[in-house]
Amino acid sequence: MRRRDFLRLSVGTAAVAAFASRVNAQGAVKEIRIGYQKNGVLVIARQQATLEEHFAPQGIEVKWVEFSSGPPMMEAMNVGSVDYGAVGDSPPVFAQAAGAAIVYAAGQPITNGQGILVPKDSPIHTIAELKGKRIGFTKGSSAHNIVVQTLEKAGLTYADITPVYLTPPDAGPAFANGSIEAWAIWDPYFAIGETRQSGRILINAREVTKTNSFYIANRDFAKNHGAILQQIVDVTTATARWAEHHRDEVAKSLAAVTGIPLDIQAIAANRSSFVVGPVTDDIVATQQGVADRFYKLGLIPKPIVIRDIVWRNPAA
Numbered sequence: 001m002r003r004r005d006f007l008r009l010s011v012g013t014a015a016v017a018a019f020a021s022r023v024n025a026q027g028a029v030k031e032i033r034i035g036y037q038k039n040g041v042l043v044i045a046r047q048q049a050t051l052e053e054h055f056a057p058q059g060i061e062v063k064w065v066e067f068s069s070g071p072p073m074m075e076a077m078n079v080g081s082v083d084y085g086a087v088g089d090s091p092p093v094f095a096q097a098a099g100a101a102i103v104y105a106a107g108q109p110i111t112n113g114q115g116i117l118v119p120k121d122s123p124i125h126t127i128a129e130l131k132g133k134r135i136g137f138t139k140g141s142s143a144h145n146i147v148v149q150t151l152e153k154a155g156l157t158y159a160d161i162t163p164v165y166l167t168p169p170d171a172g173p174a175f176a177n178g179s180i181e182a183w184a185i186w187d188p189y190f191a192i193g194e195t196r197q198s199g200r201i202l203i204n205a206r207e208v209t210k211t212n213s214f215y216i217a218n219r220d221f222a223k224n225h226g227a228i229l230q231q232i233v234d235v236t237t238a239t240a241r242w243a244e245h246h247r248d249e250v251a252k253s254l255a256a257v258t259g260i261p262l263d264i265q266a267i268a269a270n271r272s273s274f275v276v277g278p279v280t281d282d283i284v285a286t287q288q289g290v291a292d293r294f295y296k297l298g299l300i301p302k303p304i305v306i307r308d309i310v311w312r313n314p315a316a
Contacts, residue, residue, distance in 0.1 A: 029060055029225050029228050030059065030060060030061065031060065031061045031062075032051075032055070032060060032061075032062055032063070032083045032084065032228065032232065033062075033063045033064075033065055033081065033082050033083050033084075034051065034062060034063070034064050034065065034082070034083070034084050034232075035065050035066075035073040035076060035077065035084070035085025035086070036065070036066060036067070036085060036086060037067055037069065037070070037087075038188055038189075038254075038258040038260060039113075039186070039187050039188055039254065039258075039268060040086050040213070040274075041086065041108075041236055041239050041240045041243060041274055041276060042086050042236070043257045043258060044239055044242075044243055044250055044253045044254070045235065045236065045239045046064050046257055047253035047254075047257045048239070048253065050235050050238070050239050051232065051235050054231065054235050055231070060228070065082055065085075067085070068168055068169055069091075069138045069141050069168060070087030070088055070091030070092075070138075070140070070142070071091050071094065071095075071138065073085050073087055073216075074087065074091045074094070074095035074100055074102060075095075075100075077095075077100070077101075077102055077216060077217075077218050078095065078100035078101050078102065078218075080101075080218055080220065080221075082218065083217060083218050083221045083229075084105065084216070084217045084221070084229065084232050085215070085216055086108075086214070086216075087142075087213065087214055087216055088110075088114075088142025088143075088145075088186065088213050088214075089142050089145055089211055089213065089286075089287060089290050090140055090141055090142050090143075090144045090290065090294075091140055091141060091142075092104065092216055092287075093287070093291045093304070093306075094140040094294075094299075094300060096291075096304045096306075096308075096309055097291075097294075097295075097300035097302060097304050098301075101218060101219040101220060102216050102218065102219055102309060103216065103217050103218075103219050103222045103309045103310065103311035104214055104215075104216060104279045104287075104306075104309060104310045104311060105214075105216060105217040105222065105229060105232075105279075105311050106214070106237070106277065106278065106279065107212050107213075107214055107215070107276070107277060107278065107279040107280065107283045108212060108213045108214070108215070108240070108273070108274070108275065108276050108277070109212050109275070110142075110205065110206075110211040110212060110213055111206055111272075111273040112204065112206060112271040113186060113187035113190060113191075113268055113271050113272050114142065114143065114185065114186035114187065114190055114204075114211070115184070115185075115190065115201055115202070115203050115205045115207075116130075116135070116146065116147070116150060116182050116183065116184045116201075116202045116203050117182065117183045117184075117185065117190070117193045117194065117199035117200065117202065118182050118183075118199070118200055118202045119175075119178070119181075119198055119199065119200065120198045120199065120200045121198075122181065122200065124181065124182065124202060125202075126154070127150055127151070127153060127154035127156070127202070127203060128155070130150075130151070130154070130160075130161055130182060130202075131156055131160045131161065132160065132161070133162065133181040133182055134161075134162045134164050134179070134180045134181050134182070135147055135161050135162070135163060135164065135181070135182045135183070135184060136164045136165075136166045136171040136174055136175060136179075136180035136182070136183045136184070137163070137164075137165070137166070137171070137183070137184035137185065138166065138167055138171070139163075141186075142186060142211060142213070143186060144184075144299075145209075145211070145290050145293075145294075146184050146205050146208065146209075146211070147161070147163070147184045148294070148297065148299075149208050149209045149293070150184075150203060150208050158297055164179075164180050166180070168185060168189045171183055171189075172189060172192060172193065172197060175193060175197055175199065176197040176198075182202065183199070187267070187268035187271070187272065188254070188258070188260050188264050188265055188267075188268045190268075191264045191265075191267040192260070192264055195263070195264065195267070210286050212283050212286060212287065214287075215233065215236060215276065217229050217232075217311060219309070222311045226311075226314060226315060227315065229313070230313045230315070237276045237277070240274040240275055240276040241274075241275075243269075243274040244273075244275060247270055248266075248269075250265075250269040250274075251265045251266040251268070251270075254268065254269060279310045284306050284310060287306045288305070288307075291303070291304050
């Protein structure tokens, strides 16, 4: 058996085993696993136990799995270890290009809370001055997209910088000690960089392009348990509506769940947009632009069609 076929079989077997352990003898879901990062609506849902309260009467448990960034979450979702989670715009593009078993379940426009930082005393004051510099960011993350589009805005290419692929926990110290000269990142790390690591905002993402975050589901989970997925999306949407009008309480929830200081999470909460909704044609078009750009740069191995994996509830 070829190694590629063996790996494909192994991944498929792992996905079946992971999912089978979470359904009962009648095929009904007995547990859902939610992937989250240190920000956003799902952190609030976890702190308030909104999903637990909703699904308890149905005999369904909710398990939470924390990730430092979107790419490892997509890997876990592909093998069925996670059913649903929130990520930025780039991780699902890389995942789809790799054939991952995922679908877009809902969308959320990002209006603030991510961008590129430089040290306060850095001589870099314009995007053009990033040429030849070491920029840290997580490969395959939303920060990756921001770097690409920021360079385009200044007439630079990806080859004009030295990308340094780092997870957020590793990038923070690298930024603080000068190992990288700029850091592309999202909240709450964006706020940490500003307030704790002497960072200065070189550019906000909203100045460069429209960006979105997404609620992604495992493809088989969506196919076989669409009614459950719709309920998860509905609870997420309701939690987001509450968050829009209770930002002080949101900051407290974020701090309580993540352990990140309240003042940091208050900055993140006050500049975030929490509105969750369907994956509209406009969102699809924006996301397709991300995918096309990454393919053109050789960052993904083949062209993809975003609309192919947008989930629509057949019962809707």
